[in-house]
Amino acid sequence: MRAMGLAVKVKKNRLDTTVVVLNDDGDRDVALDVSNVRVEATFEINSGVDEMANMLGDCAKNFSGRLRGLKPDVVTVRRADRPARPTNTEGPRMRLLMEGALTSSAQQLVAGTTIRNGRECGSDYGTNKADLDRVASEIKGGKFSEATAAALSGLVANR
Incomplete structure (x- = not known):
């Protein structure tokens, strides 16, 4: 099974998305053995500083x-965790968008998104966030x- 994981980070009004594709050649009827998991691809999607709709559209097309x-x-997209102290800044809004x-x-291409x-x-991986990370x-x-953590959780959740 091939699982893709994504994580978005905000850096100085830019959005950087990291993407990892993991391949698990192990038996899907038994628990995941990480020794059977290999990294098949990694890449980044970096936003420009264009108008927001154009930036989001360009990144989505890429x-x-x-x-x-x-x-x-x-595909598992790792969404932002809730902050301990909510803020009203532009960065978290951009990340959510x-x-x-x-x-x-x-979702348009992979039903298992x-x-x-x-x-x-x-939780999907069968542990907690810290152990999965x-x-x-x-x-x-x-x-x-x-x-990588998002992709791993997708591998386990879809066994």
């Missing part, structure tokens, strides 16, 4: 093209860690 080529079985645009683009926050990804970092860490 993503849609990559999605057609990679043909994942499932991008997550929505990419989710919509994925879900959107989950970190806690929900951990640790496992994900061992597979493909750094800036791809959250996207």
Whole structure:
């Protein structure tokens, strides 16, 4: 099974999306063995500083093209966690808009598209967010860690 995970980050009024595609060649009737999981592809989608609708549309088109080529079985978009102290800043709004645009683009091509926050990804994986993030970092860490965690949760949830 091929699972794609996405995670969006805000950096100085830019939106950077990391994408990881994991392939699991193991038996789908038994629990996931991470030693059977391999990273098939990683890439980034970086927004420009264009008008918001144009920026979201361009990123969604870029993503849609990559999605057609990679043909994942499932897509999991890792949604922003609720902050401990809500803010009324533009960054979180932009992130939510991008997550929505990419989710919509994925849903049109992959019926098995879900959107989950970190806690929900951990629950789908059968553990908690921190443990899932640790496992994900061992597979493909750094800036791809959250996207890897999303893809892992998709592999387990669709076994």
